[in-house]
Amino acid sequence: MNEAAAGRVQPVGTRHRAAAFALVWCLQVACDDKERQSQDAQHWVDANASEGSATHADESDAGASAEPVRVQVFSRTQGYRHESIAAGLAMFETFDQQEDLSVQSTEDPVRLVERLSETDVVVFLSTTGDVLDAVQEDALESFIRAGGGFVGVHAAADTEYDWPFYGELLGARFTSHPDIQPARVIVEAPRHPATSFLPAVWERTDEWYNFDRNPRDRVEVLLSLDETSYAGGTHGADHPIAWCQTVGQGRSFFTALGHTSESWSDSAFQQHIEQAVRWAAQRLAREQNAANASDVPARD
Numbered sequence: 088m089n090e091a092a093a094g095r096v097q098p099v100g101t102r103h104r105a106a107a108f109a110l111v112w113c114l115q116v117a118c119d120d121k122e123r124q125s126q127d128a129q130h131w132v133d134a135n136a137s138e139g140s141a142t143h144a145d146e147s148d149a150g151a152s153a154e155p156v157r158v159q160v161f162s163r164t165q166g167y168r169h170e171s172i173a174a175g176l177a178m179f180e181t182f183d184q185q186e187d188l189s190v191q192s193t194e195d196p197v198r199l200v201e202r203l204s205e206t207d208v209v210v211f212l213s214t215t216g217d218v219l220d221a222v223q224e225d226a227l228e229s230f231i232r233a234g235g236g237f238v239g240v241h242a243a244a245d246t247e248y249d250w251p252f253y254g255e256l257l258g259a260r261f262t263s264h265p266d267i268q269p270a271r272v273i274v275e276a277p278r279h280p281a282t283s284f285l286p287a288v289w290e291r292t293d294e295w296y297n298f299d300r301n302p303r304d305r306v307e308v309l310l311s312l313d314e315t316s317y318a319g320g321t322h323g324a325d326h327p328i329a330w331c332q333t334v335g336q337g338r339s340f341f342t343a344l345g346h347t348s349e350s351w352s353d354s355a356f357q358q359h360i361e362q363a364v365r366w367a368a369q370r371l372a373r374e375q376n377a378a379n380a381s382d383v384p385a386r387d
């Protein structure tokens with residue numbers, strides 16, 4: 088039994104009146120409550136807000152959930168360039184064919200920033216090195232803090248070492264990796280949309296990152312590695328490998344998975360990324376808020 092998984096994701100949703108939604112949505116609700124309490128990235132699983140679930144998401148009009156989630160994929164590399172970026176971009180193109188997702192991609196930071204006003208989620212797809220200048224960094228930080236979503240994939244943790252906010256947004260930075268090999272991935276958050284469909288132990292092959300810190304004190308860990316199942320891990324018994332958090336009013340998700348091109352044609356990995364994007368867009372929270380709103384008498 089994983090104590091962390093049992094303790095973190097279950098109890099927080101029960102206070103909400105929409106009991107039918109509580110189990111499914113508890114993770115989002117916990118997140119939303121915490122957003123109201125804090126402007127900074129921090130642990131939100133122990134949120135104990137006693138009020139209803141009104142959030143900034145409520146402020147959007149009732150039709151908001153019918154609009155597609157607008158995603159910008161950014162894959163600029165100033166250091167190592169992963170061959171798998173092409174496979175990742177191809178997969179995001181398939182997302183664009185879904186009615187409720189709208190995907191654009193760019194490696195131009197000027198375009199990225201120009202489009203932020205019409206973006207719900209920014210994806211850093213195996214970016215490396217210094218990819219944004221100071222003005223662009225400020226624009227992305229403002230976007231996140233105001234409620235924008237961020238999804239970092241794999242080498243996103245090998246990016247922007249000199250930008251302190253980015254370290255907060257990611258939760259930890261890449262330091263090293265052993266050779267590509269199979270490992271056992273433990274699902275710690277079986278109710279989070281990005282991991283709920285996975286087996287309790289997900290066996291897969293990837294390049295397994297080590298980090299400069301264990302981010303567990305500031306994020307909700309979704310996946311961790313069983314270091315006894317492969318060679319070259321440096322975190323011992325607690326090796327987070329995918330996690331999420333709130334930053335300001337925004338949501339940030341990071342997964343270190345996705346080095347190999349094969350990952351991007353694996354349906355479980357595809358779903359991991361797709362649901363991460365939807366979670367970061369706060370679409371699920373908006374839908375729940377809409378459902379809650381329909382339970383109470385109209386104000387007029």
Ligand SMILES: [Zn+2]
Binds near residue numbers: 169241294346
């Ligand atoms: Zn890699």
